[in-house]
Amino acid sequence: MATVSLDCRSRTDQDGLAAVRLRVEHQGTQKFINTGVKVKPGKWRKGKVTRGHREADRINSRLREVESAAQDALTKLRASAVPITVERLKARVQDELDGDEAPAEQPDFISWSLERVQKVYDNQGTRRNHRSSLKKFERFLGEQYSRADIGFRELNASLLEEMMAWESTELGNANSTVHKTMRTLRRMCNLAIRDGHMQQSEYPFQHITLSRSRTQKQPLTDGEVEALEERRKAMDQGLVSYPRRDTTAAHALRSWLVQMYLLGMRWGDVCSLEWDNLRDGRVQYQMLKTGTAKSVKLVPKARAIIEVYADRQGEKRFVFPFLDYRTEDLSTDEGIRQATQRVNASVNQKLRKIAERVGITSTLTTHIARHTAANRMASAGWELRKISAALGHQSVSTTEQYLRSLKDDELDEDHADLF
Template identity: 25%
Template sequence: MDAIISVICYKSKTLANGEHPLMLRIAQNGKSTYKSLKISVAAKHWDFDKNVPKPNNPHKDLIQKIILKTKLDYQQRILEKKANKEEFTASSLINEQKEITKTQTVEEFYLFIIEELKQKGQIGTSYAYLNSYNTLRNFNKGKKLNYTFSHIDVSFCKKYEDWMRSKGNKDTTLSYQFRTLRAAYNRAIDAKIVCREKNPFIEYKLSHLNTKTMKRALSKADILKIINADCNGQSNLRKLTHDIFTFSYLCGGISFVDIANLTPNNIIENRLIYQRQKTHGSINLVLSEQAKQIIYQYSDYQQEAEYLFPILHCKRHITPMQKSNRVHKICHQVNTELRVFAQELGITAEVTTYVARHSFATILKKSGVNIGIISQALGHQDIKTTQIYLSKFDNEQVDEAMKNLL
């Protein structure tokens, strides 16, 4: 049975001012559920037969406007439920509507998320939301995001995409920004700040963005140029840059943030055992002699700072924010030095610490190592993630394979 929506003057209850409250009534299957409209009317100003304010009611126009808006709101919700083939009752409609009446702007909610993540020590994730927030502010011409999440619809997303493209951003950047915005929107839905039905990402799919990255792996010859380079007598930064890149390549493509957080406790019986900062997955790899030699060079620092590499220090970097800021700073310095280092060695490709991780995976693949083993060494939860790291076969490899046809 369809729900019947009406607004009545609830004469059974008399308020302190002598008036009666106006109530929304939703009747379904012989049962009625009520919700106060937070306004009241004197009995002499209400037509109880027609359920409307009398012409002599001094607030007639305002009351009629509130009644019309309330009834339309609930009728719309019923139509949406039916269209989506969702079950509902009179009680669920009213309780659901109560939850959704929380009003919070996109500005307020983003700042809340960022602060909450910082308090939980999830600094990297908080930076992702801060980046998204700042980009949205720029799109909004520097103004605060003083609109609700329902304002972010498919049209908004298309305009946002066009604006980012006009700034020269590629699909990979667009995908990153929209994935963060989508995550924020989902958080808003969970917080009952916006209706799930209004989610623009039901229609605006991110799959239309081309997120295939350019090849980031070096050839084995270029890798060996870096590893075999003699950095004795050069700056401490150059030495650290060489050691970090080499150690990452030799130790399963370990990421910079994971290297920074290694302590002597991660070395057990000539094996490197640690938990990834990003996914919290466990890694257990044998240490090569060259990797052990790199660690040994920093033994004095390890006794003082309680970390394997001179990036973090137990007495100076204590809070999650201090650690994150320090790692970010040193990673930037190392990557800047690594680019100069690579150019000096005649390597034309763009080289960063992350390239060591991609190179580790790609060179093992070309050597015939099973992708499942590579995936485990990288600490990936899914082989599909590993496949993103691995470049497509070179034309030469395909040409060579074609010779086997006849």
């Protein structure tokens, strides 16, 4: 339970006087605020100066004002939806004691951060990723708090730890995903300190250690890709029970192969591929993630798969039917982005089942198509710069991460020949 009370220190200065402090306490933790009053310990009893002190009336009157202001701050904090912490209580009491004027209106953390993201990042994809993390944080706050309840002082280590636990248990997010969300919040806190909205002493991440475990994405071998291609052919001929020709699983398998054949095209771009993007034997489109224009040759294997959907041309906007019945606003990039992200989970589920049917033991997802394409390029002797350009990476270091498993395989081969 949170309490505020007056306290006289036992330790005295060289004049034999002890400081009278306001004690702020919650759940066994104490903080103190100096009242500016000093008295001899013998003149202090039961929260006030004894009558034997010559200025007892004046000092006690001042201390009652301090105690009253502190109780007002505690009452206001209890009435709000913000969880009480000893740090937050001390800050509210200090604000109450600093003067009659209300402190300047401070923006809430989420609103400020969403606006700040637009100013500090030029890259569209980076902006979107940060906004997504902030929206997730707002979703966590949910009914318990409103966006306006969480200012810069309210963002503490306890709240962030609750957020991480919620994201892990309620959403089932992997450690790397939780880490990504926390990196956004940490970045916003650092900017808030730089902009003067948060004090360094209030920085919540000084009490939080973020552990990041990278998930090694295993590209498919040539044999595994061939197994998927054979499954696709058998499916199109109606020779297998799973997947059937016109099911989501069938579309998932075909789109995965198209992703790989088109130099690791991103899932969102394949899912939202339009007939208008197919021109002069090429696939010409604007990447959803970065907004960058891209042009890729429509190689025969990809063309053969797309021709399966030829009866849709002229009637449907998209090559694949994933977005046919989506309710998002598909007239905007943001609406398309949201729709493709929501479809992705279902497609990955189908891909895992297909992988089991053909004997692929590694995890098969839409993103693995990019890793598989990258390894194919590297194995064929492509320079790192070309692979990076083909994948649409803005940093060569990202491409190097894609090729990590290939480097390990090469080391294994050299190691075997070494001894």
